[in-house]
Amino acid sequence: MNHRNTNGLKEMNSDIEFNYNDQIFSPAAPAVLVELRSVNFPSSREPVKMIALVDSGAFMSLIPRAVIEGLHLQQVDEVEVGDYDAEEDEDFKVLPVYSVHLTFPSVEPILARVAPKKPRSHATIGRDVINEWLLTLNGPELKGVISVLDAKPTRS
């Protein structure tokens, strides 16, 4: 049942509750299990499943390069990227951007823009996706909640 909270936001009933992951990340970090598919095969019964770090410090989402190649994803753009300590021009490099069919549990799948990353242990969900959610992080209990709103926030 939808209702409005004190901030005037309409809430969906499809919240995703998740536990922080301490198997891959130390200290434990908010992460969710996602399914990755080629846009050509959105109903594939054999998606690539992997843990995705929910990282509000990342401008955009990242998935392992091997997954991009394995799913034969198509390129949609190029972006100039740098790590957290990048400052000079030589610290940045141009990366291709691909489109991927991205599924979170209990949420309607989306087509997301992703750039390649080397480590294969996990994907990264960046602000390009996170900013579509109401994200609640409970550090002491190592739990989080993702609420996907079906409308933009309303202000009285």
Next chain:
Amino acid sequence: MVTKRAFIETKTFEDAVNILNYKLTQRGSRPWGLFLCPVGEEPLKVLSKWPVREPIGCRFQIFSHFREATLAPDFFIKALDADNWQAVPTFEQLAEWLVTKYYTPTCSERIRKVKPTPQSAFEEGKVYFARNKETLTRDYEGKYIAIWKSDIIDSDTSFSSLAKRVYEKVGYVPVYMPFVTSKRRILRFESPQHQRPKGNEF
């Protein structure tokens, strides 16, 4: 494995090779044509078909072979009066040599442009965006746009919505869909890599 007359697609030459279409002559038994076009730009030159009795002044061969599980081309060129074949490291250099040193158009009225392949359509979109960025920024600031063969075919503030419509229209091929902004977009991944605990393996 070494073969001739292969239409080759490789990672290394993917942009150029996608639009390379050639036929090798069989000792003059049939005419042949070659179309050369740097990806995303106007054709450097287009060689039309010409009678084999009017040589272009050189010969070239393209061999394909497997190199680390990738089908890769090697280019060789030789002037008619030269004794030895010379290896050409890149497609671009082969094209430049062919056009600047050996090409003499015989039937200019037959010259026609190469139709862009899916990969070259992506590059074409990039070039179009770069050339028209000022206008596009004015019209589409803050939106994702889809550029297909130098046309803006759709736009949206949501990439997911845009991409779904675009792929339904043109199929799942490389389509240039940038985010339009007047600001220089340098994306920063802020979070440092975590420190791997000692003794653990991922």
